[in-house]
Amino acid sequence: xxxxxxxxxxxxxxxxxxxxxxxxxxxxxxxxxxxxxxxxxxxxxxxxxxxxxxxxxxxxxxxxxxxxxxxxxxxxxxxxxxxxxxxxxxxxxxxxxxxxxxxxxxxxxxxxxxxxxxxxxx
Amino acid sequence: xxxxxxxxxxxxxxxxxxxxxxxxxxxxxxxxxxxxxxxxxxxxxxxxxxxxxxxxxxxxxxxxxxxxxxxxxxxxxxxxxxxxxxxxxxxxxxxxxxxxxxxxxxxxxxx
Numbered sequence: 001x002x003x004x005x006x007x008x009x010x011x012x013x014x015x016x017x018x019x020x021x022x023x024x025x026x027x028x029x030x031x032x033x034x035x036x037x038x039x040x041x042x043x044x045x046x047x048x049x050x051x052x053x054x055x056x057x058x059x060x061x062x063x064x065x066x067x068x069x070x071x072x073x074x075x076x077x078x079x080x081x082x083x084x085x086x087x088x089x090x091x092x093x094x095x096x097x098x099x100x101x102x103x104x105x106x107x108x109x110x111x112x113x114x115x116x117x118x119x120x121x122x
Numbered sequence: 123x124x125x126x127x128x129x130x131x132x133x134x135x136x137x138x139x140x141x142x143x144x145x146x147x148x149x150x151x152x153x154x155x156x157x158x159x160x161x162x163x164x165x166x167x168x169x170x171x172x173x174x175x176x177x178x179x180x181x182x183x184x185x186x187x188x189x190x191x192x193x194x195x196x197x198x199x200x201x202x203x204x205x206x207x208x209x210x211x212x213x214x215x216x217x218x219x220x221x222x223x224x225x226x227x228x229x230x231x232x233x
Binding site: 035043044045046047049050053060062076085095099102106107108109110111112113114115 | 124154155157159167168169172173176178203205208212214219221222223224225226227
């Protein structure tokens with residue numbers, strides 16, 4: 001069955017970097033896009049962008065350019081989210097979520113990782 | 123401020139029916155399919171509805187979705203205490219900053 005397993009919680013100081021991993025199993029990671037979604041404490045879901053895993057081409061959502069990097073290591077079926085120059089407002093749970101194109105032509109996200117809490121604090 | 127608008131909370135008694143609304147615009151709901159997600163406390167979201175009204179395999183038929191114009195609605199019948207969760211709508215936005223957008227989420231309380 002499809003599973004997305006993310007790396008564990010992180011505590012970082014402002015200005016540092018963090019890299020979150022998302023290991024896919026139950027399907028070929030290069031046949032479905034991977035989305036990244038942020039959920040700040042007590043808030044809703046916010047789409048950060050997606051990675052075309054077939055050609056390793058990232059698309060970043062509004063507000064997620066510059067400090068955010070999506071990448072893929074297909075040899076280990078793992079996608080990554082790196083956040084540089086961390087700020088306190090980056091404190092949130094980050095989810096990877098598989099993108100799917102349905103027969104209608106619509107796009108959605110179906111399977112989600114369990115989430116990774118990143119806390120930015122001095 | 124979320125692009126899609128949902129009520130912050132709804133509540134109903136066990137066994138009753140509840141609906142959750144999701145309002146958008148022509149650049150998102152009006153011209154794209156809507157998905158709904160259930161997020162149980164402390165867990166990741168789970169796909170409940172896609173293409174406005176379709177249920178993935180394994181999702182109970184107590185959950186239904188509909189869309190009209192620039193609004194979508196999630197319906198849940200036969201409410202159970204295990205349905206207490208946050209519910210999020212989502213869709214593609216084809217506007218200037220194209221991308222996936224979500225509602226702010228609705229907290230369902232089963233009294």
